[in-house]
Amino acid sequence: MISFKDVSKxxxxxxxxxxxxxxxxxxxxxxxxxxxxxxxxxxxxxxVNRMVEPSSxxxxxxxxDVLEADAAELRRGIGYVIQQAGLxxxxxxxxxxxxxxxxxxxGRRKARARAAELLELVGLPADSGxxxxxxxxxxxQQRVGVARALAxxxxxxxxxxxxxxxxxxxxxxxxxxxxxxxxxxxKTVVFVTHDIDEAVRLGDRIAVFRTGGxxxxxxxxxxLLAAPADDFVAGFLGAERGLKLLSLSTLADVxxxxxxxxxxxxxxxxxxxxxxxGWRDTEGPDGDRAPLLPVRPLRDGDSLLAALDExxxxxxxxxxxxxxxxxxxxxxxxxxxHEHAGRRRAEASRADGGRAEAGRAEAGRAxxxxxxxGRAxxxxxxxGQAxxxxxxxGQANTGHTKAGRADVPGNAPGSAxxxxxxxxxxx
Amino acid sequence: xxxxxxxxxxxxxxxxxxxxxxxSTAVPAVLLGLLIALPLAVIAHRVRPLRGLLLGISNxxxxxxxxxxxxxxxxxxxLTRTTAVTGLTIYTLVVLLRNTVEGLDSVPAKVxxxxxxxxxxxxxxxxxVELPLAFPVxxxxxxxxxxxxxxxxxxxxxIGYGGLGQLFTDGFQRNxxxxxxxxxxxSLLLALVADAVLVTVQWLCTPWLRRRA
Numbered sequence: 001m002i003s004f005k006d007v008s009k010x011x012x013x014x015x016x017x018x019x020x021x022x023x024x025x026x027x028x029x030x031x032x033x034x035x036x037x038x039x040x041x042x043x044x045x046x047x048v049n050r051m052v053e054p055s056s057x058x059x060x061x062x063x064x065d066v067l068e069a070d071a072a073e074l075r076r077g078i079g080y081v082i083q084q085a086g087l088x089x090x091x092x093x094x095x096x097x098x099x100x101x102x103x104x105x106x107g108r109r110k111a112r113a114r115a116a117e118l119l120e121l122v123g124l125p126a127d128s129g130x131x132x133x134x135x136x137x138x139x140x141q142q143r144v145g146v147a148r149a150l151a152x153x154x155x156x157x158x159x160x161x162x163x164x165x166x167x168x169x170x171x172x173x174x175x176x177x178x179x180x181x182x183x184x185x186x187k188t189v190v191f192v193t194h195d196i197d198e199a200v201r202l203g204d205r206i207a208v209f210r211t212g213g214x215x216x217x218x219x220x221x222x223x224l225l226a227a228p229a230d231d232f233v234a235g236f237l238g239a240e241r242g243l244k245l246l247s248l249s250t251l252a253d254v255x256x257x258x259x260x261x262x263x264x265x266x267x268x269x270x271x272x273x274x275x276x277x278g279w280r281d282t283e284g285p286d287g288d289r290a291p292l293l294p295v296r297p298l299r300d301g302d303s304l305l306a307a308l309d310e311x312x313x314x315x316x317x318x319x320x321x322x323x324x325x326x327x328x329x330x331x332x333x334x335x336x337x338h339e340h341a342g343r344r345r346a347e348a349s350r351a352d353g354g355r356a357e358a359g360r361a362e363a364g365r366a367x368x369x370x371x372x373x374g375r376a377x378x379x380x381x382x383x384g385q386a387x388x389x390x391x392x393x394g395q396a397n398t399g400h401t402k403a404g405r406a407d408v409p410g411n412a413p414g415s416a417x418x419x420x421x422x423x424x425x426x427x
Numbered sequence: 428x429x430x431x432x433x434x435x436x437x438x439x440x441x442x443x444x445x446x447x448x449x450x451s452t453a454v455p456a457v458l459l460g461l462l463i464a465l466p467l468a469v470i471a472h473r474v475r476p477l478r479g480l481l482l483g484i485s486n487x488x489x490x491x492x493x494x495x496x497x498x499x500x501x502x503x504x505x506l507t508r509t510t511a512v513t514g515l516t517i518y519t520l521v522v523l524l525r526n527t528v529e530g531l532d533s534v535p536a537k538v539x540x541x542x543x544x545x546x547x548x549x550x551x552x553x554x555x556v557e558l559p560l561a562f563p564v565x566x567x568x569x570x571x572x573x574x575x576x577x578x579x580x581x582x583x584x585x586i587g588y589g590g591l592g593q594l595f596t597d598g599f600q601r602n603x604x605x606x607x608x609x610x611x612x613x614s615l616l617l618a619l620v621a622d623a624v625l626v627t628v629q630w631l632c633t634p635w636l637r638r639r640a
Contacts, residue, residue: 051544076546086541090559090635099545132635
C-alpha cells in the first residue's frame with residue numbers, strides 16, 4: 001500500500017508541484033491520477049519511486065518511508081511504465097524485459113526465461129523477443145514497456161501516461177489488456193493520465209488534481225461522476241459526465257423483448273447460427289431485397305452507454321441482444337433503454353449521497369484522527385453558522401457545499417469509507 | 428618526376444618496418460586520447476559549468492602548431508616515442524572529447540530516465556545504456572582522430588619518430604622523389620585501412636542499427 005502524508009514538492013524556481021497532499025492508495029487497486037498538465041500528478045507518481053523526492057511530508061510504500069530505502073533497490077521493487085515506453089533501443093525486446101531481473105542478479109538464463117514468459121503474458125509473439133524496439137509498432141512497444149515493468153513481479157506498478165502516444169484503437173486494446181492483466185495479477189497500480197475517459201475506464205479510484213498540486217477529490221468513478229466535489233471537478237469530468245456514468249453500468253439487468261415477428265416493418269436478419277447480420281426495411285421500395293442496414297449486437301456485459309448509442313443508431317430503434325457466443329437472444333427497445341439509463345443515473349446520484357452521509361456519520365467517531373484539512377473545514381463551517389446575517393438560501397448553499405465536500409474527507413486517509421475498503425481488498 | 432621502381436624491392440623490409448613504426452605511434456595516441464577523453468567527456472556532460480571550460484581548453488590545444496607541440500615537449504620527454512605519442516594525443520583530444528560529449532547528449536532523456544527508474548545506479552546506466560547509445564557518435568570521432576593521427580605522425584619525423592614520414596625527409600634531402608611518393612601512398616593506404624577496420628568494428632558492435640524495419 002502506498003501512502004502520502006502531508007506531502008509537498010517545491011522547486012527552487014518557486015513553483016509548487018504538489019501542495020500538502022495526503023492520500024492513501026489501497027493495495028491491489030488501480031488508482032488513477034488525473035488533472036490538466038502542471039497539476040502535479042506526474043510528480044506525485046514519481047515520488048513513489050523517488051524519481052522525485054518530496055520537499056516535506058512522507059511518502060511510504062508498505063509502511064516504509066521511501067527516503068529510508070536505497071533508491072536503486074527501492075526502484076527495482078516498483079514497476080515503472082512511461083509514455084512511448086522508453087525502451088532501450090540497443091537491447092533486444094527480451095533483454096529489455098529482462099532489465100530488472102538482471103539488476104537483481106538473477107543471471108542471464110533465468111532472466112531471459114522470465115522475459116519470454118512475460119512476452120506471452122502481454123500478448124506478443126515469441127519471435128518478437130529477438131527484435132529491437134524500433135522494429136515494433138507503437139502499441140507493441142508499449143506492451144513491452146508493461147512487460148519490462150512486470151518482469152520482477154513487483155507489487156507496485158507506476159504508469160505515467162503509458163498509452164498517451166498510441167492511436168485510439170490500440171489504446172482501447174491496451175486498456176483492455178491492462179484490465180485483464182490486473183484481474184490476474186492484482187497489483188497496486190498508480191496510473192497517470194489527462195484523459196478522463198481512460199480514468200473512468202481503468203480506475204478503481206480516481207484522484208483529481210488541480211493546477212498548483214492540489215488534490216481536489218479522490219473517489220471511485222461512479223461516485224466521482226455522480227457527485228463531483230466542486231465545479232472544478234465537474235468541469236473536468238465534462239458536460240457528458242452523466243453519459244460516462246452509464247459507461248459504468250452493464251446491460252445485464254435490462255429486460256429483453258422478443259425479436260420482431262415476420263410481417264413487421266423491420267426484420268432482423270440472422271445467420272444460420274443465429275448471429276444478427278443486419279436490419280432490413282421490408283416496407284421500403286425494394287421490399288425483401290432491400291440492402292441490410294448495420295446492427296451492432298450487444299452482450300450483457302456491454303455498457304448502458306453502448307446500448308444507448310446503439311439504440312440511436314439502430315434504424316428500428318431496437319438493440320439486438322446476443323449471448324456470449326454471439327447468438328441472438330432478443331431485443332430491447334429505445335424507450336426501455338432510456339428509462340433504464342435515466343433510472344440508473346438517478347440511483348447513482350442518490351446512492352452516492354446516502355453513502356456520503358453514512359460515511360460522515362461513521363467517521364464521527366474517528367474524528368479525532370481526522371486530517372488537518374478536515375478540521376479546517378469544520379472551522380470554516382462553524383464560522384459560516386455563526387454568520388448571523390446569512391439568508392436561508394445562503395444556509396442551504398453551505399449545506400450543499402458541505403454535502404459535496406463530505407466526499408473529499410470521506411475518502412481522505414483514515415476516514416470511514418476508506419477503512420471499509422481496505423480489509424475488503426486484502427481479504 | 429620519375430618513379431624508380433627498382434627502389435621498392437630493395438626497401439621492402441624498410442617499408443614494413445616504417446609502416447609498423449607509423450602505427451605504433453598513431454594507435455597508442457588514439458587509444459590514450461580515448462582514455463583521457465572518455466572520463467573528461469562524462470564530467471563535461473554531467474557538470475554543465477565545466478563543459479565550456481574543458482571543450483575550450485581542448486580547442487586551444489588544437490590550435491598549437493604541430494611542430495611547436497613537439498618542441499615544447501622536448502625538454503620534458505626528450506627525443507623519445509613518448510614525445511611523438513603525447514603530441515598526437517593532444518590533437519586527438521579535441522575531436523574525441525567533443526564527439527563523446529555530443530554522443531552522451533544524444534542519448535534520449537527518456538531512455539536514461541528509464542534506466543534509473545528500473546533501479547540501475549549511475550555507473551551502470553553510463554556503462555550499459557549511455558555509452559552504448561553514444562557509441563556511433565564516439566566512433567565517428569575515433570575515425571576522424573585516427574585518420575588525423577596517421578597523417579600527423581609524419582610531422583614527428585622531426586624528432587625521429589615519423590614512421591613513414593621518415594621517407595619524406597629522406598626523399599627531400601636527397602632530391603629523390605620515389606621514397607616521398609611511397610610514403611604518401613602508404614600513409615594514405617594506412618588511413619583507409621584503419622578507417623575500414625573502425626567501420627567494421629562499429630558495425631559489429633551496433634547490431635540494433637543494422638536491421639532497419
